[in-house]
Amino acid sequence: MWGTGLIKGLAITMRNLARGPITVKYPYEKLELPERARWAVAPKFDASGNPKCTACMACVRACPDYILDLEVHTAQDKSKHVEHFRYEVGACMMCGLCVEACPFDAIEMSHDYELAVTDPEALAYDLLTDVDAASPKRARAEKPAAEKPAAEGGGPDA
Amino acid sequence: MSPALVIVLRILAALGLMLANGVVLIYMLRKVLGHLHLRLGPVHVGPKGVFQTTMDVLKLLSKEDVWPSGVDRALFYLAPMVVFVPSLMAYAALAFSETWRITDLATGLLYTFAVLSIVPIGILMAGWASANKWSLLGGMRAAAQQIAYEVPLLLSVLPVVMIVGSLNLGDVVLAQDGMWLGFLPKWFVLPQLPAFVLFAVAGLVELNQTPFDMSEAESELVSGFATEYSAMKFGLLFLSEFSNSFVISALGVTLFFGGWLVPWVSSEAIQPIAPVVFMIKVYIGIFVMMWIRGTFPRVRIDQLMQLGWKWLIPASLGWIMVTGLVMKLWQLGPQVVG
Numbered sequence: 001m002w003g004t005g006l007i008k009g010l011a012i013t014m015r016n017l018a019r020g021p022i023t024v025k026y027p028y029e030k031l032e033l034p035e036r037a038r039w040a041v042a043p044k045f046d047a048s049g050n051p052k053c054t055a056c057m058a059c060v061r062a063c064p065d066y067i068l069d070l071e072v073h074t075a076q077d078k079s080k081h082v083e084h085f086r087y088e089v090g091a092c093m094m095c096g097l098c099v100e101a102c103p104f105d106a107i108e109m110s111h112d113y114e115l116a117v118t119d120p121e122a123l124a125y126d127l128l129t130d131v132d133a134a135s136p137k138r139a140r141a142e143k144p145a146a147e148k149p150a151a152e153g154g155g156p157d158a
Numbered sequence: 159m160s161p162a163l164v165i166v167l168r169i170l171a172a173l174g175l176m177l178a179n180g181v182v183l184i185y186m187l188r189k190v191l192g193h194l195h196l197r198l199g200p201v202h203v204g205p206k207g208v209f210q211t212t213m214d215v216l217k218l219l220s221k222e223d224v225w226p227s228g229v230d231r232a233l234f235y236l237a238p239m240v241v242f243v244p245s246l247m248a249y250a251a252l253a254f255s256e257t258w259r260i261t262d263l264a265t266g267l268l269y270t271f272a273v274l275s276i277v278p279i280g281i282l283m284a285g286w287a288s289a290n291k292w293s294l295l296g297g298m299r300a301a302a303q304q305i306a307y308e309v310p311l312l313l314s315v316l317p318v319v320m321i322v323g324s325l326n327l328g329d330v331v332l333a334q335d336g337m338w339l340g341f342l343p344k345w346f347v348l349p350q351l352p353a354f355v356l357f358a359v360a361g362l363v364e365l366n367q368t369p370f371d372m373s374e375a376e377s378e379l380v381s382g383f384a385t386e387y388s389a390m391k392f393g394l395l396f397l398s399e400f401s402n403s404f405v406i407s408a409l410g411v412t413l414f415f416g417g418w419l420v421p422w423v424s425s426e427a428i429q430p431i432a433p434v435v436f437m438i439k440v441y442i443g444i445f446v447m448m449w450i451r452g453t454f455p456r457v458r459i460d461q462l463m464q465l466g467w468k469w470l471i472p473a474s475l476g477w478i479m480v481t482g483l484v485m486k487l488w489q490l491g492p493q494v495v496g
Contacts, residue, residue: 006454013194013453021198 033111038094041068041087042110043127046134052106055080055133062101067091072133080133089115090123104134168260172249179404180397184211186441187400187448194452221389226289229386233287238387238394240280245398247273248405253328255418255432256425266327267319270409271312274364274402278304281373281383284395288386296382299459300366300373306466307363313474314356317481318346318413327409331417335425343421347414350481354414356474361406363462366399367447369454370462377456407443408436415439 067088192199200207251266285297374382418432
């Protein structure tokens with residue numbers, strides 16, 4: 001019948017009124033992010049609090065926006081020291097390619113999504129400052145040991 | 159008390175009612191629209207956000223009054239008043255109860271429609287004076303639609319006036335006292351349902367209410383005739399809009415829903431709380447308007463004009479004829495049958 005659509009529309013909005021709001025009062029209430037949500041890049045640390053980064057530069061090469069920058073100092077004994085691990089979050093598109101490129105699981109896409117700042121300078125993060133990079137040898141040695149405890153001794157560096 | 163003082167006090171009472179209505183209705187609109195859309199509406203200022211409009215009014219009062227270059231200064235200054243004053247005047251004839259009314263006008267209904275018909279002139283002035291194409295379009299639309307829809311609005315209330323035989327809004331209410339068949343409230347909405355539908359549609363257009371808010375049309379015209387207005391001049395335009403919706407709702411309640419009367423309660427018993435009953439009914443009417451506003455999208459201007467001239471006016475004329483014929487036959491009844 002002509003005009004029933006109007007009544008249907010009114011019924012829908014009235015039903016909505018009865019349902020109550022679905023709003024999440026954001027600053028006070030927060031929804032849990034999906035596990036695979038990709039937000040600002042963050043370094044990962046091992047159990048003793050040392051960065052897992054080996055300063056291999058894989059992420060820096062993978063970044064399509066050229067916003068990751070590792071400033072590394074290599075010592076006499078070839079051990080690396082990370083002076084700065086810079087990250088320009090304002091230009092980051094959260095693609096996650098750096099995380100995919102990382103062979104040592106040393107960075108992750110964090111769930112830190114409240115990235116707004118009042119000072120543009122604050123958009124330049126320094127992920128790691130003046131720390132010793134993890135040794136890739138040790139990392140390679142520990143990885144099979146942790147994942148395959150029954151594996152035969154030795155290892156790549158033995 | 160001197161008569162002059164009484165008059166001044168009554169005008170102040172009307173002004174107070176209008177301002178209080180504005181504050182309450184804006185809050186109510188935001189809450190009702192919010193909940194219709196599964197949102198919350200204002201929540202921050204005060205418990206459940208009840209002081210939001212109070213803060214908005216304070217903000218409007220303290221804001222800079224911007225005069226855009228190129229405006230027609232005299233008209234730009236006058237327009238909000240030309241919109242606001244008739245809205246205030248429209249309260250004069252409303253009958254809140256048998257004794258609660260600002261004036262007891264014999265031509266109350268005609269007077270209310272007459273003063274409300276000044277509003278589009280003010281809106282057109284506002285649109286013209288703003289020197290802004292959107293404002294001008296909004297003003298022209300408002301004038302066109304409000305003038306076009308005054309005809310069906312007036313024609314739609316005519317059957318009720320024919321039945322009552324009076325334009326006094328108090329008399330209209332008293333004529334609805336009693337019962338039909340012993341249990342149906344003698345409200346005019348029952349025999350005059352088509353007239354009520356016509357009144358509701360024409361009233362919504364007259365109020366520039368969604369789905370007929372061509373003059374504001376936020377998505378196309380920014381804010382229509384009010385675009386260039388700021389501070390309290392905008393406040394007056396805005397307030398008058400809400401005040402008009404109160405007046406039209408009050409007219410609807412008076413003409414079709416028995417004013418301050420409650421069904422199955424005698425009019426003497428209801429007398430002490432009559433104004434409260436009236437206000438509750440008016441607010442229910444306003445809620446329905448907001449419900450419609452939160453549901454329907456805007457119609458096009460040509461659809462609106464077609465609806466007005468091609469459907470509503472012929473329909474209301476036809477319904478007047480039907481009512482007149484039935485009334486005449488009712489009077490002649492004994493002669494025809496006997």
